Amino acid sequence: MDDLKEFLQGAAKFNDTESLPVKPLLERLAREGQAPEALFLTCADSRVDPLLIMQAQPGDLFILRNIGNLVPKINSKDSSVMATVEYSVGALGVKTIAICGHSDCGAMKAVLSKKDLTEMPHAKEWLAAAEQSTANYENGYDQVQFESDLPEHDKLSKVNVVTQFENLLTYPAVREGIEKNTLRLIGMWFDIGNATVEVYDPTRKTFIPIDQEEVEDHKKHPLTVTASVLGSAVACAAWDGHFDAALTAVTMIGL
């Protein structure tokens, strides 16, 4: 095995010199505590760097990463996502939950090809949370349009982002936040090779590369996940027996 030098060199460099410019900010955050604007849920892929692609600083984002940027439904075996959502919304009061997928995602490739994961039983169990995304994609999910030359796994990855909001709606903290208009949901996608961040536009039903013009326009042209997408969540929630979730969603979107 290689020695640890290469791995630890970054930390040493940070302590020696690189921490200096960020020290005042970190001192303030240590004194005042954190008040992040958003919960940013993305894949564990090493090529996706939330602080870089959001041009954010320490303290700006409460970050949760897992393989495939998945949100298991409420009361599933894994409580990590549920706990993080509960805490970030309930205790930290984040105003935004962003779910960010990305190109060339190994998780999406594995579920799309129905890869044999017998040797990785926990990965297999975890990726079962992507079953709804795969079903949506294979059944011609109409909430996401794509460029025709996009690879299949990238198309699935975009469907997967939007599908996770259906699962998020099964969380009481999320339903309540949306009901009270204190929480918004945003779908994002990072194109690694093009170094471009895209945002889901529910009106155009597609992911668009975000630029200043789109940001300025967001009031008349919201980029938050809204009625058209949540319509399917109503059916999904009702199907799963979460009738209160369905009812809240119906109220929320004014049906």
Ligand SMILES: [Zn+2]
């Ligand atoms: Zn990934």
